[in-house]
Amino acid sequence: MNTTALAGPLAGAARVRPDGWLATPLNTNPACAEAQARSLIYRHHPAAPGPVRCLTARYRTATFTLGDPPRRLLKRHGDEAGYLGEVLAYQLLDGERVLPALHSTSDTTRTLVVDFLHQSADIATADGFDDLIASVAAIHTAPARWDAATADTMNLWRLDASADAPAPAWVGRHAAWRHLVQLIVGAHGDTHVPLGHLDLKADHCRRRPDGRLALIDAETLRPDLTGMPDLITLAYLATTDGRTLSPRWVRQTYRRHTNHLGTQWSDAGLVGALRAFADATGLASLHAADQ
Missing domain, CATH: 3.90.1200 (Aminoglycoside 3'-phosphotransferase; Chain: A, domain 2)
Incomplete structure (x- = not known):
């Protein structure tokens, strides 16, 4: 069990998972991740706009912009708990208007499509x-x-x-x-x-x-x-x-x-x-x- 304390605002109250904890990690090569995303969208999110562009390709999650200019975001999870947690958040917060709009989900591929919000909110003031x-x-x-x-x-x-x-x-x-x-x-x-x-x-x-x-x-x-x-x-x-x-x-x-x-x-x-x-x-x- 890894006991390295988590850095940042919650240091001491949480623990970092060890490398290799995920049984089926995602492909971290952007080109490969993008090709996989196109196939997943075709089969499981047919109403999503194109083209697909890889935004991040990480061990646990990957994100892709959809449309030119980007209109929506495809999020892919390697961890089932992470996917279910995000879908649960959208269900529990429906109507609060604190998350981007959710358009579609796929339990089979652990993916979801949401609005792409490009404008940052300034929290310095x-x-x-x-x-x-x-x-x-x-x-x-x-x-x-x-x-x-x-x-x-x-x-x-x-x-x-x-x-x-x-x-x-x-x-x-x-x-x-x-x-x-x-x-x-x-x-x-x-x-x-x-x-x-x-x-x-x-x-x-x-x-x-x-x-x-x-x-x-x-x-x-x-x-x-x-x-x-x-x-x-x-x-x-x-x-x-x-x-x-x-x-x-x-x-x-x-x-x-x-x-x-x-x-x-x-x-x-x-x-x-x-x-x-x-x-x-x-x-x-x-x-x-x-x-």
């Missing part, structure tokens, strides 16, 4: 970063707006259904985790499904044609991790790469947006939840999100 926080808040509170069918499907992940379940295996201090869950119940209610763990990066923030911010990578979204990793990552992003926004402002803005959408976070409760997450997981730093 307070207004731009506020849009990002608002999008994250919409994702964290989405379970409160699910239709009955989606809510029934996700019953297993509700906090009241998992209250007596043991803490996740990767959690080091179970008492701190239970305290975190209690604080989340106090803010969201005991029927809440704790969505979280977005892959938040400046490059993943794009503008939709209607001007709204969208996140172009949601494959890591999980219905058991809570929103704390995302709030911590937001605080980290606020002070890196030349950005000089206050982590305290990030926390307060997040609380304003989530409470507007129906939660009841107090500032003390949110600070307590951040610290409980760090205590439970061994997180190296909260990046001043609790200050």
Whole structure:
């Protein structure tokens, strides 16, 4: 088992997979990956526009622009869990308008076609970063707006259904985790499904044609991790790469947006939840999100 700590905003709270963990890695040669993509599109996404151009060809994922100029994006996963996670994100966040539009999926080939969003969203300013926080808040509170069918499907992940379940295996201090869950119940209610763990990066923030911010990578979204990793990552992003926004402002803005959408976070409760997450997981730093 690899025990190398993950670098970045969540250092200490996660582990890096060892090389070679994926049983069927994707072809990393762009020309070969592009040829494979053309064949997959012909058979499984016949309505997708052409031509196909390889954007990235990696061990675990590959992306291809479709159309000239690019109109859509083909995403291919070598990891079934990654594919299912991304499709789940689109299903759980349907109607929130925080992701690009989804056009088609193929479980057979672990591929999906979405809108290609080329315009970056500037998160260097307070207004731009506020849009990002608002999008994250919409994702964290989405379970409160699910239709009955989606809510029934996700019953297993509700906090009241998992209250007596043991803490996740990767959690080091179970008492701190239970305290975190209690604080989340106090803010969201005991029927809440704790969505979280977005892959938040400046490059993943794009503008939709209607001007709204969208996140172009949601494959890591999980219905058991809570929103704390995302709030911590937001605080980290606020002070890196030349950005000089206050982590305290990030926390307060997040609380304003989530409470507007129906939660009841107090500032003390949110600070307590951040610290409980760090205590439970061994997180190296909260990046001043609790200050």
